[in-house]
Amino acid sequence: MNQIPTQDIIEEMENTRPGILDLRVVDRRTFLKLTGVTSTGLVLGFTIRDAASPVFAAADNEFTANEFVRIATDGNIYLYSKNPEIGQGIKTAVPMIIAEELDADWSDVIVEQAPINEEVYGRQSAGGSRSLTTAWDQVRKAGAAARAMLVSAAAKEWGVPESECRTEASSVFHDASNRKAAYARLALKAAEEPLPDLDALVLKKRSEYKLLGKRITGVDNHKVVTGQPLFGVDAVIPGMRYASYLKCPAAGGRVKSANLDEIKALHGVEDAFVIEGNNEPTELMPGVAIVANSTWAAISAKNKLKVEWDESQATKASWTEAQKNARDIAKNKSGDVLYDIGNIDGKFAEAEKSYEAFYEYPFLSHAPLEPQNCTAWVHDGKAELWAPTQRPEQGGNSVAGILGIDKKNVEVHQLRVGGGFGRRLMNDYMCEAAAISAQAGVPVKLQWTREDDMAHDFYRVGGFHALKGAIDKEGKLSAWHDHFITFMGSNKKPVTGGDMRNSEFPIDFFPDTRITQTMLPLRVPTGPWRSPRSCGIAFAVQSFISELAEEAGRDHVEFLLDMLGEPRWLEQGNIDAMNTGRAARVIKLAAEKAGWGKPMPKGRGLGMAFHFSHAGHFAEVADISVDENKKLTIHKITVAGDVGPIINLSGAENQSQGAVIDALSTTLGLQLSIENGRIQETNFHQYPILRMNKAPDVAVHFIESDYRPTGLGEPALPPAAPAICNAIYAASGIRVRDLPLSKHGFSV
Amino acid sequence: MPDIQLEVNGRDYEIKDIAPDTPLLWAIRDHVGLVGTKFGCGGGFCGACTVHLDGNPVRSCSVLATSAVGKKVTTIEGIAVDDTVLHPLQEAWIEHDVPQCGYCQAGQIMSAAALLSKNSNPSDSDIDDAMSGNLCRCATYIRIRRAIRTAAAKISGNTSRTGGNV
Ligand code: FES
Ligand code: FES
Numbered sequence: 001m002n003q004i005p006t007q008d009i010i011e012e013m014e015n016t017r018p019g020i021l022d023l024r025v026v027d028r029r030t031f032l033k034l035t036g037v038t039s040t041g042l043v044l045g046f047t048i049r050d051a052a053s054p055v056f057a058a059a060d061n062e063f064t065a066n067e068f069v070r071i072a073t074d075g076n077i078y079l080y081s082k083n084p085e086i087g088q089g090i091k092t093a094v095p096m097i098i099a100e101e102l103d104a105d106w107s108d109v110i111v112e113q114a115p116i117n118e119e120v121y122g123r124q125s126a127g128g129s130r131s132l133t134t135a136w137d138q139v140r141k142a143g144a145a146a147r148a149m150l151v152s153a154a155a156k157e158w159g160v161p162e163s164e165c166r167t168e169a170s171s172v173f174h175d176a177s178n179r180k181a182a183y184a185r186l187a188l189k190a191a192e193e194p195l196p197d198l199d200a201l202v203l204k205k206r207s208e209y210k211l212l213g214k215r216i217t218g219v220d221n222h223k224v225v226t227g228q229p230l231f232g233v234d235a236v237i238p239g240m241r242y243a244s245y246l247k248c249p250a251a252g253g254r255v256k257s258a259n260l261d262e263i264k265a266l267h268g269v270e271d272a273f274v275i276e277g278n279n280e281p282t283e284l285m286p287g288v289a290i291v292a293n294s295t296w297a298a299i300s301a302k303n304k305l306k307v308e309w310d311e312s313q314a315t316k317a318s319w320t321e322a323q324k325n326a327r328d329i330a331k332n333k334s335g336d337v338l339y340d341i342g343n344i345d346g347k348f349a350e351a352e353k354s355y356e357a358f359y360e361y362p363f364l365s366h367a368p369l370e371p372q373n374c375t376a377w378v379h380d381g382k383a384e385l386w387a388p389t390q391r392p393e394q395g396g397n398s399v400a401g402i403l404g405i406d407k408k409n410v411e412v413h414q415l416r417v418g419g420g421f422g423r424r425l426m427n428d429y430m431c432e433a434a435a436i437s438a439q440a441g442v443p444v445k446l447q448w449t450r451e452d453d454m455a456h457d458f459y460r461v462g463g464f465h466a467l468k469g470a471i472d473k474e475g476k477l478s479a480w481h482d483h484f485i486t487f488m489g490s491n492k493k494p495v496t497g498g499d500m501r502n503s504e505f506p507i508d509f510f511p512d513t514r515i516t517q518t519m520l521p522l523r524v525p526t527g528p529w530r531s532p533r534s535c536g537i538a539f540a541v542q543s544f545i546s547e548l549a550e551e552a553g554r555d556h557v558e559f560l561l562d563m564l565g566e567p568r569w570l571e572q573g574n575i576d577a578m579n580t581g582r583a584a585r586v587i588k589l590a591a592e593k594a595g596w597g598k599p600m601p602k603g604r605g606l607g608m609a610f611h612f613s614h615a616g617h618f619a620e621v622a623d624i625s626v627d628e629n630k631k632l633t634i635h636k637i638t639v640a641g642d643v644g645p646i647i648n649l650s651g652a653e654n655q656s657q658g659a660v661i662d663a664l665s666t667t668l669g670l671q672l673s674i675e676n677g678r679i680q681e682t683n684f685h686q687y688p689i690l691r692m693n694k695a696p697d698v699a700v701h702f703i704e705s706d707y708r709p710t711g712l713g714e715p716a717l718p719p720a721a722p723a724i725c726n727a728i729y730a731a732s733g734i735r736v737r738d739l740p741l742s743k744h745g746f747s748v
Numbered sequence: 749m750p751d752i753q754l755e756v757n758g759r760d761y762e763i764k765d766i767a768p769d770t771p772l773l774w775a776i777r778d779h780v781g782l783v784g785t786k787f788g789c790g791g792g793f794c795g796a797c798t799v800h801l802d803g804n805p806v807r808s809c810s811v812l813a814t815s816a817v818g819k820k821v822t823t824i825e826g827i828a829v830d831d832t833v834l835h836p837l838q839e840a841w842i843e844h845d846v847p848q849c850g851y852c853q854a855g856q857i858m859s860a861a862a863l864l865s866k867n868s869n870p871s872d873s874d875i876d877d878a879m880s881g882n883l884c885r886c887a888t889y890i891r892i893r894r895a896i897r898t899a900a901a902k903i904s905g906n907t908s909r910t911g912g913n914v
Contacts, residue, residue: 085849086849087847087848087849087850087886088848089848215845216845217842217843217845218845218847218850220847220850221841221842221845221846221847221850222842224841224847224850224853224854225824225834225837225838225841225842225847225853225854225857226784226824226825226828226834226838227782227783227784227785227823227824227825227854228784228825229783230850231786231850231851233783233786233787234783236781236783242778267749267767268767294767294770294774294778294779295774295777295778295787296767296769296770296771296774296778297767299790300767300769367885368849368851368885369786369788369794369796369849369851369852369883369884369885369886370786370788370849370851371787371788416849416850417849418786418849418850418851419849419851419885419886420849421885447787449790450788450789450790450791450794451790650845651845654845654848654888654891655848657887657888657890657891658848658886658887658888659887660887661887661889661890662885662886662887665887683789683790683791683793684789684791684793684794684883685791685793689883689885690887690889691879691880691881691882691883691889692875692876692879692880692882692884692889692892692893693876693877693879693880695887695889695890695893697890698890
């Protein structure tokens with residue numbers, strides 16, 4: 001089994017800084033001819049790279065046009081959402097931004113999923129909380145350009161200067177002559193207007209927003225609540241058959257033999273065969289495919305499969321062994337130096353006090369509620385896929401590689417994703433569906449079961465931190481040392497999600513810091529899990545800071561604010577980096593809203609934690625009672641966040657509450673056991689995701705700053721685990737240094 | 749393999765040559781062709797597949813299709829009053845913008861609908877009892893609770909709305 005080759009891709013994706021997009025407009029005559037929608041009104045097409053070549057595919061159906069904005073003469077305004085919708089609300093938020101600049105009445109807007117074509121749309125993945133921030137300039141200009149053309153058309157018609165016209169609610173107004181024209185009526189004329197210079201467009205200021213910042217219900221909600229087809233699993237195409245696929249429970253195992261004849265004779269089964277694959281966990285691992293006339297026939301035949309696996313190359317990973325090794329290493333070794341800033345040896349030597357603690361956290365599964373699936377039709381050197389993926393373009397490229405065809409011959413249709421959390425940045429299910437369709441010669445819908453999903457995830461990697469802090473005479477932190485014990489991939493680097501970056505608190509601002517690292521071998525596929533890295537690291541680091549504050553005899557909030565120092569950007573010119581001023585503001589706001597410092601009854605306590613990740617500044621306070629049986633009552637979790645201006649207040653609040661409850665669920669009771677290379681947990685009865693009767697109140701407060709907005713899918717999650725553990729300590733005096741809490745007898 | 753007849757949302761469907769161990773979930777999704785009912789775990793743990801059998805909520809992944817013969821099956825596609833008037837729960841779900849990914853929500857609404865049909869003024873613990881068989885991986889629980897309250901208020905305040913399929 002090769003190392004998962006995604007590290008670089010993910011890094012590249014997460015490191016993409018929003019810059020000025022080189023937006024150029026496609027020659028409109030070509031565009032209109034190709035899209036065939038001239039008669040329906042104004043169409044705007046933008047391309048990011050090559051304006052000269054016609055990048056829009058010919059289409060005889062108006063819905064396949066590759067644009068952001070289409071204004072129809074019947075009054076409908078079609079806005080195109082370019083990123084996968086995975087529950088983060090992007091399909092509502094990005095069109096809201098376009099509509100704001102366009103001054104479209106939201107009730108006129110119909111949002112369509114854009115076709116997958118990164119040459120036209122730019123980045124079309126959903127990950128790293130990057131969708132919103134990378135689209136920000138691009139889509140604002142799309143809306144503003146359309147608006148400018150409508151204004152020109154109206155001004156011309158009325159014989160008045162453009163500067164005297166204003167727009168509102170899908171209409172252009174000339175107040176001096178009391179005239180008004182609806183966009184619908186202007187659409188055809190606007191289409192004749194020259195395209196404006198995109199760089200000269202004046203975009204709105206935050207104070208001018210009418211739609212942004214409001215609560216807008218999700219654009220697909222009506223379909224969701226009435227059960228209409230939307231998700232990957234809902235795809236149905238003509239002639240479609242149903243497939244299942246069994247892989248070795250220990251990654252890297254190959255098929256030695258299988259009872260294929262018996263399986264083929266089963267009711268409903270049409271074909272069964274072995275796929276060798278390319279031994280890449282993110283693409284096509286070996287296994288046995290079954291093609292049947294219904295999902296149930298495919299699944300029940302898979303349950304009857306008897307496969308003898310060749311496990312000579314398979315992983316034998318054991319988590320209990322890895323934990324033992326890591327604990328030994330923490331005691332006996334100091335690790336290789338990753339960052340060494342200032343003079344920590346000197347600071348420790350002159351410290352008033354030094355203090356250390358060892359933290360650990362387990363492997364986790366993503367467990368999105370929709371099990372992996374993909375519908376594929378491979379024929380005549382072409383592949384068409386219908387997939388619930390977070391990275392459609394990359395999935396299409398992998399499929400092209402697997403099939404040995406040109407990627408131009410692969411078309412991916414983006415379907416709604418029933419939960420991402422990072423799992424669907426990998427496209428193994430797309431490769432499997434394509435390989436099965438290719439071999440069977442029929443269109444297939446591949447359906448994984450929950451058991452497949454638990455057994456073949458790209459897990460959140462567990463980790464260990466031997467932490468040490470020095471406290472000076474004034475009771476301030478004076479030196480910080482983290483010996484991080486993680487796992488190594490075959491490229492000799494940390495596995496995906498198991499690396500330590502200088503963006504992690506407090507590395508890039510604390511003057512005397514040393515981070516050392518030891519990597520252990522452990523062959524388990526890993527991947528990004530909601531707030532990669534920070535989702536584990538924050539628990540250790542922010543719990544430890546609370547411990548240090550206590551050692552120093554200081555209030556946690558004051559101690560934390562002291563650590564941050566003066567308000568400043570930590571990386572000049574990079575507005576996605578941490579800003580200590582923004583950090584201090586959310587810490588103070590969370591403390592104030594939660595009543596930090598108020599007297600608490602016995603057995604009840606407040607716990608605070610801050611963490612910066614994915615360009616978001618978040619501080620959270622948990623209010624928890626602990627009884628003598630370690631039963632927790634979670635009274636409230638208070639959240640304060642700064643992600644720039646809020647686009648959709650409803651979505652933003654929902655994301656933050658969801659992330660906090662996700663973290664609570666994980667902190668309380670989730671862990672994977674890995675023995676002999678196999679994940680022991682098979683379904684939700686062994687992976688107890690929090691249920692409604694245990695869900696606490698989560699109060700969310702935003703500081704709306706004028707910075708570029710950044711995503712909310714991830715950054716509210718990391719502070720929750722340490723805030724909860726700090727509150728448990730405040731309430732009970734019990735400090736938890738390894739998760740989940742259920743290991744230590746805590747329950748809710 | 750038997751042929752069976754299922755009554756789903758007031759319509760009869762003939763299903764030919766169905767394996768007798770087929771769960772109701774897959775009969776509804778693959779054979780009847782209504783895909784609002786979702787597959788999440790196949791083991792009765794998540795509630796994504798919740799439908800009503802003669803008005804009672806069941807996990808359709810854990811009920812045989814053959815056992816639904818002669819009973820009334822109601823799915824998420826069948827609870828609206830008609831094409832233009834949604835069930836109060838569906839309206840409340842939209843009003844409160846409950847869904848994130850949305851995958852669990854059909855099951856959540858079906859569990860809530862069964863609760864409200866028997867108890868239009870549920871307490872918090874009634875809601876917890878009725879809803880704790882439904883997982884939401886995106887953790888939209890706070891809004892689910894709020895939406896159930898809104899719908900309950902609407903139903904008890906306007907009894908004519910409890911007609912139809914509520
Ligand atoms: S799919 Fe039936 S309970 Fe999960
Ligand atoms: S909304 Fe995603 S599982 Fe509930």
